Amino acid sequence: MDRPPALRRLFDLPGVSDLEYQAILKRDFAEPEARAEHPAIEACSVANFGLTAEQAEDHPRPANWDRPERLPIPAQVAAFEAEGWDVTDDKRRPLRVLGHFNQQLWLAIRGVAGTLPFLPDDDRPDPWGSSLAAEAKRFRKR
Template sequence: MSEPAMRRLIDLPGVDDLELKALMKPRLADPDLIDDHPEVDEVARAAFGLTPAEAADVPLPADWPDHLRELHRQSPADLVEAFEAEGWDVTDKRRKPLRLLPLFALPLALAARGVAGTLPFVAEPDHPTTDWGASLKAEAGRFRKR
């Protein structure tokens, strides 16, 4: 059985647009300047149901996994590995960590594990359709030739 596809952070509402904006203005992704950029809070609330500041105030459960502890101190490469273990792709199309990852790591972890916040609904992909009609047609042709 195949593994389910990882969800992508960049596909959540507003994240891709804000990531592009952070490319043009790198200070947007600076955790120390988050108060100067209310659009980060708006995107976080739309994507996770809580802002980075609200996420920082949420007490972590006792059974919180080690790879998700102290997300703010981990390097972006370590964050990528931690979220891949949780089923999330937090990279861009070139497989580099998103610039906004340090800001969104805790809200994403809390929402993905159901501790606080929510994630947007994503429908399961449709099952691939089989072309059983063509095989029936071929079988009928072989039957008529007999």
């Protein structure tokens, strides 16, 4: 039985969790204007996607571009999941800083501009397999 591939989490990218924490503490940190005051937002964007939010806004879109970055946030969450990305927190709420990164992520996912960050494969053992192995070991001892 094949498991569906795990979603890649925006929250797990370097620097995003720190920015999300700041957005929890200070509500206006999630607003687009915060990028001018907080260079860490743009630095995180460049480090993870290879371009800033402004560069993403200015980048030309292909003729068939359906403008997913303009969808309401709940619709974007579902669309990102369809593309293999989880853009929510641990309570399944959209990240407050999603607006700082959604355009870059859309452009990178679709291969238009920027890059997708490398994340190593999850090498944690399958909990089902490990419990079966332990059970088999106990059975052999009987």
